[in-house]
Amino acid sequence: MRAKARQLLPMNRLFASRGESPAHGSAAPSSGGSVPGLEGLPAFTVWQHDPSPVPVVIAVPHAGRSYPPELVSRMRQPAYSAPRLEDRLVDLVGRAVAERTGAALLVAHAPRAMIDLNRASDDVDWDMVGGGAPDASSAGATPASGRRARSGLGLVPRRLPGLGELWKWPIAHDDLAARIEGVHQPYHAALAALLDTVRARWGAVLLIDLHSMPPLPARAGEPAAEFVVGDRFGAACDGALVAEAFAALGQARRLAAHNRPYAGGYVLERHARRHAGVHCLQLEIDRRTYLDTALAEPGPGLDETVDVVAMLVQRMAIAVADLGRERGYWRAAAE
Secondary structure, X not given: OOOOOOOOOOOHHHHHOOOOOOOOXXXXXXXXXXXXXXXXXXXXXXXXXXXXXXXXXXXXXXXXXXXXXXXXXXXXXXXHHXXXXXXXXXXXXXXXXXXXXXXXXXXXXXXXXXXXXXXXXXXXXXXXEOOOOOOOOOOOOOOOOOHHHHHOOOOOOOXXXXXXXXXXXXXXXXXXXXXXXXXXXXXXXXXXXXXXXXHHHHOOEEEEEEEEEOOOOOEOOEOOOOEEEEOOOOOOOOHHHHHHHHHHHHHOOOOEEEOOXXXXXXXXXXXXXXXXXXXXXXXXXXXXXXXXXXXXXXXXXXXXXXXXXXHHHXXXXXXHHHHHHHOOHHHHHXX
């Protein structure tokens, strides 16, 4: 039987170095952006302590479940396709871990079917947009589609294995623009501001971009990894922090893989700035660890999965703070 991870790690070392207490109250929520088609509904919510008790930010871009009726009416088999595009209920893990550890949290409410926040705003398959690509000279227009867009998983997902095309008809240019302006742009602006705020306090910050994945296939008789840690092959995160992540997962006796098959996407590419103390990891969790057997609702493993991720965050928070101090960031921030 898998050993249960410890729920709490000593944080005295982290706070003693700043002459503070590890106690913290409830995080204050704030919302931003807007979901087109759902008047008054924000695109995301941020929960943040002021000041931040740990140098960690958790972001959940793919668990949004706020579906406008018009979007659903345009989908082929929405009951099948919409949940398969979601990182189903992984925001429950993020919320519980943030409450336990004091990490800042950003959760998207807009669904991935509407717009994928882990893709660049120009990663568009223009064949699914009415009228095709805009003129290249137009402001912000980039007619070239990226590899993911051509595969069906661009800024607006187009197809899924086993289903094919997701949409009954193309989307309009103004609809696409509304999704970018209402969801994509404010989400990434909020994430950048959150990372800057935490880094200014601690001298370094770690973003954990939290996702979930369908079960990976076992190979050569070996059990499949339950967690995948992605750092864009070293470009997005200091190696010492990656090592700490694997140490935490090893302590919890959880099988983990590195960068394969998920190395991290646009979120890491856009926000990681190792030289400036902004480190980013993508963490993928096997949905079987926290959902029921139908992979639809919370399952018996949810609490244990929260224990594991909370331990990982707590261990990494100490390592991030040490990294900031070693590089002299705290002194510079105090001055």
